[in-house]
Amino acid sequence: MTDRRTLLLTAAAALAAPALARAQYTAEQFGGEAQPDFSRRNTSSFRMIDWRDHFDTLGVATIIADTRSRALHFWSGDGSDYRLYPTSVPMSEELTRRGYSEIVRKKVAPSWTPTASMRERDPDLPVTIEGGDPGNPLGTHAMYLDWPAYLIHGTHDTRKIGRRSSSGCIGLYNEKIAELYALTPIGAQVRLI
Known part of the structure; x- marks a missing residue:
């Protein structure tokens, strides 16, 4: 025995x-x-990446959204602050845009208007949802890229984080997008990989 x-x-x-x-x-x-x-x-394979592999300088701030690992990396302009956030990513390759962009606008309590292609996929979508509404898929804060209809935003639906669940945007927990929003100036360079 x-x-x-x-x-x-x-x-x-x-x-x-x-x-x-x-x-x-x-x-x-x-x-x-x-x-x-x-x-x-972690099943999402979070790993630290080096901004120098993507940009020549940090600029006013740098964001790299890695759609494969479902993580967003942030560096302050002087390089003293590095942060890593879990994200939601586009639900299909067709909806995934990759390349260089920048933050051109920021909004607290953004309203949401579905694009024509979203409405085509789901005709029952509302015409718009005002900011502050718990059903608003943009959550509490949004940062707009220079690509039309592409944002980095919050979400009230925490089940989406770590998943392929968006129509093209990068989503963060509401408390994390509020933190990132406060750190990120207009003009921050962004790369989606």
Whole structure:
């Protein structure tokens, strides 16, 4: 009986060892500061990326929205502030736009008007939803890109974060978009990858 119990405990420990090893904190990923290794533990594969792979300078601020890992990266203009946010991303490749843009306008309590293609997909959509309405898919804050109808915005539906659920926009939890909104000036450079 004791040998069987020992064998079972040894097998359980062996199975748990890889998971414990993956849960280690890595300093080199986060500029020398120990943080959880999200790239191995999180199904969205959060990983720190380098803005220099996408831009020559930080400009007034830099945002990179990674549609594959469903993460938004923010750097302040002087590089002293880096933040990583989970996001929702477009629900299909046809709705996904990639490339360079910038923040051209910001709005607290934005109203929402579905585009013609959204209304074509779902004719039951309302003509518009005013800001502040809990049914508004733009949440509490929106930052508009220089591409028509593309935004970085909040959402009241927290189930959408981490999923392919938008009609082209990048969505964040309302409390996270409020934080990002306060940090991001008009003219911030943006890249969707």
